[in-house]
Amino acid sequence: MTARVRASAAARRLVAWLAAKAPKRMTVLTHDHPDPDALASAWALALVAHKTAGTKVRIRYGGIVGRRENRTMLEKLDVPAYPLKAGDLDAGLVALVDTQPPFRNNRFPFPKRRRPDIVIDHHPRSPDTQARLAIIDTSAGATTTILAEALVAAGVRVTGRLATAIVYGIGSETQNLGRETSPRDAAAYTSFLPKANLNFLWRITNPRRPASFFSNLARGIRGTFTWKDVIGVHLRELPTPDRVAQMADFLLTHEGMRWSIVTGRYAGRLHVSLRTTSENTHAGRVLRGVLGGGNRAGGHRMIAGGSLEVGQGAPERLWRRAEEAVAKAFLRTRGAARAARPENPFREA
Numbered sequence: 001m002t003a004r005v006r007a008s009a010a011a012r013r014l015v016a017w018l019a020a021k022a023p024k025r026m027t028v029l030t031h032d033h034p035d036p037d038a039l040a041s042a043w044a045l046a047l048v049a050h051k052t053a054g055t056k057v058r059i060r061y062g063g064i065v066g067r068r069e070n071r072t073m074l075e076k077l078d079v080p081a082y083p084l085k086a087g088d089l090d091a092g093l094v095a096l097v098d099t100q101p102p103f104r105n106n107r108f109p110f111p112k113r114r115r116p117d118i119v120i121d122h123h124p125r126s127p128d129t130q131a132r133l134a135i136i137d138t139s140a141g142a143t144t145t146i147l148a149e150a151l152v153a154a155g156v157r158v159t160g161r162l163a164t165a166i167v168y169g170i171g172s173e174t175q176n177l178g179r180e181t182s183p184r185d186a187a188a189y190t191s192f193l194p195k196a197n198l199n200f201l202w203r204i205t206n207p208r209r210p211a212s213f214f215s216n217l218a219r220g221i222r223g224t225f226t227w228k229d230v231i232g233v234h235l236r237e238l239p240t241p242d243r244v245a246q247m248a249d250f251l252l253t254h255e256g257m258r259w260s261i262v263t264g265r266y267a268g269r270l271h272v273s274l275r276t277t278s279e280n281t282h283a284g285r286v287l288r289g290v291l292g293g294g295n296r297a298g299g300h301r302m303i304a305g306g307s308l309e310v311g312q313g314a315p316e317r318l319w320r321r322a323e324e325a326v327a328k329a330f331l332r333t334r335g336a337a338r339a340a341r342p343e344n345p346f347r348e349a
């Protein structure tokens, strides 16, 4: 049986708002280094605005699309998303998806500019988030689910390419409907699945990988540290920051482990991913505590990501100190004493 997507009240509110305002132009901004959930929701919002109000929409992101799965998604599906350029946010409406201005993992000039026109997100609401229209729904496992409901509310037919993006956006965010999933995510996923291109989905999930992926993977295993049910690694310099999330997911598959924490250096910042198998904690809050106020971190119960500034070209000892500080601060939240010595189980003899 296939559950059907329902046009939620929030989705209907979005469609009515767009129809009433009929904006001529809109820029949809995702978070930096956008993931499939961000790309699919931006694309769906662009189509909803174009079909309901004739809006000319462009999709922009800061950072890079580095992870090979995500690059393949952009290329195979022709996702119309491009790097943000100066001035892109100056004309027309601005909508943020899968992020909020205070998260500072996006290029919206917060706090200089306080309020975008639209914010659609499934991360917990920041007290400083303001928008003319804010749809923040933590009960959705993916932002794409909210936008899939908006497509239904607007009565918009989608292409096979967008259906594929929606299925991959929800599937990758929830690890195929396993992690932090609601019946609404399953309904959106299954109702767009018949329209999706399964061959493209297979190519996206099994991409050809560059040599750097394998050297990072080797480092990820040889450099692994464990302490009780925590597993982690410092990946050092990376060609793309999303490799920390990928390695954190991978390390968490180690039996007996309940937490994984991975860091990596990119563009002067130390990127950190935290994962847990435990549903009754909140990885997002834990990571914010570890990184300290003023640093970029966001997340959900079981997954969280963030970064802190170390400085482009900073000396090695500063990077090491930052990596050690993050690992130690996290281990202390798990009850480790200051002098606790993690093990290095896969080091070469």
Ligand SMILES: [Mn+2]
Pocket (backbone or CB within 6 Å): 037, 038, 098, 122, 142, 143, 173
């Ligand atoms: Mn998301």
